Amino acid sequence: MLCDFEPELIISDFESFSYLFAKMRRLPIISIDNMQIINRAKLNVTVPKSERGNYNMAQSIVRAKLPRSRQYFVTTFFDLPLSKENTTLVPPIIRPEILAAPPTKGRHVLVYQSATNQQNLVPLLQQLPDQEFRVYGFNKEEDHGNVQLRAFSEAGFIADLASARAVVTNGGFSLISEAVFLHKPICAIPIPAQFEQWLNAAQVEQMGYGRHFEAITADNLRAFLYGLPGFETALASYQQQGNEALFARLDAELALLSANASPTPRPSKAKSSVVPSFPMPH
Known part of the structure; x- marks a missing residue:
């Protein structure tokens, strides 16, 4: 009792x-x-x-x-x-599911943003037609050429994260930590007025793991993707048992x-x- x-x-x-x-x-x-x-x-x-x-x-x-x-x-x-x-x-x-997910390097960039945070996300990503984006946050399945919207699925999200070439997200600690563990370069755009998210994003850039921007723009994404080799080198030194x-x-x-x-x-x-x-x- x-x-x-x-x-x-x-x-x-x-x-x-x-x-x-x-x-x-x-x-x-x-x-x-x-x-x-x-x-x-x-x-x-x-x-x-x-x-x-x-x-x-x-x-x-x-x-x-x-x-x-x-x-x-x-x-x-x-x-x-x-x-x-x-x-x-x-x-x-x-979490155990991430520990059990062997990282690979695919062609896509995983994007995690809420619909309320970036309403123009799809046309913005379409400005980079040579890049493939898999987007979570809208909770729908749609194909927009180089941009695929994904309905939420834990197994699908983990698979896309483990096989991504890079991650675009806000400043949330959990996903950034999982990306670092899997050695995925990170483009972090923290939610405004959330200092903990700002700090995580600032540390991503400080450690050389990716970039910290105030907003997602086509130019910011191009700058981030251009720097992927350097971010991958920095992440290679991170080891966690x-x-x-x-x-x-x-x-x-x-x-x-x-x-x-x-x-x-x-x-x-x-x-x-x-x-x-x-x-x-x-």
């Missing part, structure tokens, strides 16, 4: 209910998510004036989420110096908690750490 459930630890992925439950029960909390990088690391990119308000707001929101957790595992495809204690950078969590680094660190944290046999959080003087085996490219 539910009343017999007596947890000893709460793991939260940026979710408040479990955090409040842990606080009420005086239980230790481990945070696992990508958002905490906004609050617990020092940025290595210049935030433009137009994004500073979004940055400050995002930092305030993230800071208020899961404060004083026992440990923060921050999932990320890029490396940043840490600014807070009890923090460990780990590679992104990759599935989710092993995160699981290893989580197992170590659980073992330490069990050995201490106490729900009391560690002193605030505990050192932050970066996973030694995290193969961040230079």
